[in-house]
Amino acid sequence: MLKPLSPSRWDYTTAAHLLNRAGFGGTPAEINQLVALGPDQAVASLVDYENIPDPVANPDWAHPDPDRIKRYQAIRDATTPEARKQLQMEQNQFVQRSMVELRGWWLHRMAYGPRPFQEKMVLFWHGHFATSMEKVRDPYYMWRQNDLFRRQATGNWELLLLEAGKDPAMLVWLDQAQSRKNHPNENFAREVMELFSLGEGHYTEKDITEGARALTGWSLDRINQEYVYRPFIHDDGEKVFLGREGNLDGDDVIAQIVAQPQAARFITGKLWNYFAGQMPSEDLNEALAGVFRENNNNFKPLLEVMFRSEEFYDAEIIRNQVKSPVQWLIGSVRMLECQLPPPLLCMGMLRQLGQDLFNPPNVKGWDGGITWITTNTLLTRYNDAQSLVRGTPPNLTAADFAPKAGGQGGQKVAHLAQQLRMGGVQLDKIFTPTELANKDELVAALERRLLQAPLSGEQEQTLNEFLNAKPQLTHEDILTVIRLVMSTPEYQVA
Amino acid sequence: MKNEITLQTRRQFLRTTMLGSALSWTVPAFLADTFSALHANAADAATQIVTGKDATILVVLQMAGGNDGINTVVPYSSDDYHKARPRLGLTGDQVLKINGDIGFNAALAGFKDLYDAGQLSVIQGVGYPNPNRSHFRSTEIWQTASDADRIEKYGWLGRYFDNACAGSDPAVGVTIGNQLPEAFFARQPKGIVFNNPQNYRFLSGDHAKLGQPDMTEESYKKLNELEMSGNAPEENSGGSIASLPAGMPMQGGRAVDFITRTALDAQVSSDEVRAIAARVKNQAEYPASQLGNSLGLVSKLIGGGLPTRVYYVSQGGYDTHTNQLGTQQRLLKDLGDSLKAFVTDLRAQGNMQRVLVMTFSEFGRRVAENANGGTDHGAAAPMFVVGNTVKAGLLGRYPSLAAADLYQGDIRYNVDFRSIYAGVLEDWLKTPSAPILGRQFETLKVV
Helix, strand or coil: CCCECCHHHCCHHHHHHHHHHHCCCCCHHHHHHHHHHHHHHHHHHHHCHHHCCCCCCCCCCCCCCHHHHHHHHHHHHCCCHHHHHHHHHHHHHHHHHHHHHHHHHHHHHHHHCCCHHHHHHHHHHHHHHCCCHHHHCCHHHHHHHHHHHHHCCCCEHHHHHHHHHHCHHHHHHCCHHHCECCECCCHHHHHHHHHHHCCCCCCCHHHHHHHHHHHCCEEEECCCCEEEECHHHCCCCCEEECCEEECCCHHHHHHHHHHCHHHHHHHHHHHHHHHHCCCCCHHHHHHHHHHHHHCCCEHHHHHHHHHHECHHHCCCCCCCCECCHHHHHHHHHHHHCCCCCCHHHHHHHHHHHCCCCCCCCCCCCCCCHHHHCCHHHHHHHHHHHHHHHHCCCCCCCHHHHCCCCCCCCCHHHHHHHHCCCCCCCCHHHHCCHHHHHCHHHHHHHHHHHHHCCCCCHHHHHHHHHHHHCCCCCCHHHHHHHHHHHHCCHHHHEC | CCCCCCCCCHHHHHHCHHHCHHHCCCCCHHHHHHCCCCCHHHHHHHHHCCCCCCCCEEEEEEEECCCCHHHCEECCCCHHHHHHCCCCCCCHHHEEECCCCCEEECCCHHHHHHHHCCCEEEEEEEECCCCCCCHHHHHHHHHHCCCCCCCCCCCHHHHHHHHHCCCCCHHHEEEECCCCCHHHCCCCCCCEEECCCCCCCCCCCCCCCCCCCCHHHHHHHHHCCCCCCCCCHHHHHCCCCCCCCCCCCCCCCCHHHHHHHHHHHHHHHHHHHHHHHHHCCCCCCCCCCHHHHHHHHHHHHHHCCCCCCEEEEEEECCCCCCCHHHHHHHHHHHHHHHHHHHHHHHHHHCCHHHEEEEEEECCCECCCCCCCCCCCECCCEEEEEECCCCCCEEEECCCCCCHHHCECCECCCCEEHHHHHHHHHHHHCCCCCHHHHCCCCCCCCCC
């Protein structure tokens, strides 16, 4: 198992597959670059990103804000209800604006950054640790968690779990910040095992209560907005957790979790599912777990083996994963070589498509796969394709801009959104004059750029009929053809 | 082969006149399953399927967030109640009295009218063993009708569609919203989802002249057809049903096949939905809220003859940890007024006798108020059922609020919600409930 792909299989299709999965897709030129590198170098060019400089700056509010507590205090101390309401409203506006900016900042990194694989991993961790702004309510904390995922994206599993557990957003999200000896809160103890590292059935209820006891002490300093260890709330009695005894603390809990054979199986299974598009067979999962453990639970060596393996390039895998809304949007922007829409419009579009960044629907994150596709979201993808290609505003409503997705309010923001402009496709950027002049070449170029695979005979015929019905192809007609190719079931997978 | 008519595409099947317009919607399951050529005599079997055009309709109304049942159906004369809720407690003149002990929150004038007209059933103390207080988990329990300690993949309505609606229309289940609710997750994915009929369409952007075909739209439809020739799923699936994407499993085939079927469902349903929404007028005034809009739309679809059997709408905002009084008042007023309008509308259409509305919420809230003028996640709460033939009035028992009778600070349930689902399945949707709910629950007669 996991033998390297034979170099004879390395071509446009397999290179495109790698770029689609380990990144967000790319142009024919980018794919051809990977073809030229051969499989090993191509994988390395994506996965070994530390050597690629990343000069992108952080949002300017992305740091602890000493005045934040003062602002909250001012709201509480407001002398009149009107004053309180006004201050609360200003605070809400700051939060909403920052979150729009944060989404835009991250999407920009995905679309234009020098390290697409790192951002794809950040997206994985974001879905995996599924922390929602709706409870955390602090843009700095949400940014900080995102930054943590970036720094530790392909690092060590134990270190990542420790950092993620001690991260302010997580301390709020799973109530660890409120946990203390004599009243331990079990939420984090349960979810860290059930959702993040082992899966149900690999620990007992007793492990949860004992783990919760051990984790007491992990707390949040809300003034300095950072993790703090509070020894006086730590339960320092004897505990038994996953078979280990002693006066265990939170670090011991994480260490003991990672020591379980199931831990390697669980996370490698999830990673395979994310990148390959389906859960691995038991044998394959064991093999992946084996590689992971042999490498001391470090992700990078595992991921390199994964992306080089024959299994990853199986016919069952290639072009058989439904694009997530984010993949759909970023991939489209990359392949069309058009502008990323303004952050507010991106947010509205992604919400309509079912993936609101920083706001996963529940602790399990996004189910993904075919659940991305309903009659509603499919038509929305087809219509949003028109927006991207023509640069016309997408069909968004107030509900898409409500502070809580789908909730009340949002009219003012919807009104603002109507003033925003989209870029649209520039034909001479993505087609040669020959391709623009010759209908067969145009269709072939579109297949190569947007699908990296041919359409069916019937579908090609349909496109040709459309093109032939026009005595002379206008700019508009070609944009329409691009939109039509994006309005196929084939375009929804990668 | 003379008597058999082999049709090349599913769309052509839908267009064929031999089945008559009444069946233009119904696509046999085997077509969805196997992509095989359709035979005319097999199509006749499809005429036996009961659709929402002639049979009963269920409307499921989700109250998302965990509605505080205690301030909805209020035990206004209870000492325990007022002791636990010095700020939130409602007195006799702040409720619409049902009897000497309980009354509706005053915002529920709509409910009171329905109650007095014998069209509202208030089922008290509904919950389930080992109540879970997590939004996500408890909602999942209600959506999948699972026991608290099990995870079920499919929804209870999805299992209803699988068990009892094979061969029925893709619009057998309609959700007004953005996402398919977990209740609809099924082995054979069914159901259409949309928010707004005007937007539920492929926007061609083609400025076609009047009378001229919209070439863009024609092309898009052809690009999204199921092809009968070649591309047979057997070639693609390779028997690897074990390797299925995360989330709802597919029965063999590739992702593209599922998407193509969805595209077809979308095409057909979007035309029909828009036509009905334009043609049918509401005959009642609904609140200008998301719920009011959703129910107004459902009413039009029922009036327009959509063959849907289960509609799903939702109203959010019930997670009242802080400042509950004002928020809940607003939400309950919306709920009561929207449902009253819905009933009025359907009655004017002559369709009310076919429709049953059932509400649910993932949990009730704690007996004791918290320090922020609100309440925290609890357990049991009332459920409401609206219809012409409901067992009107109060069902179940109002749970005791006495400290000694509480379970971890919450009121105890005395009706398992699965009993209500069983009653709805058996007495309203006319199908055995045990195969759908996993076992036989003691049916609560709701109609």
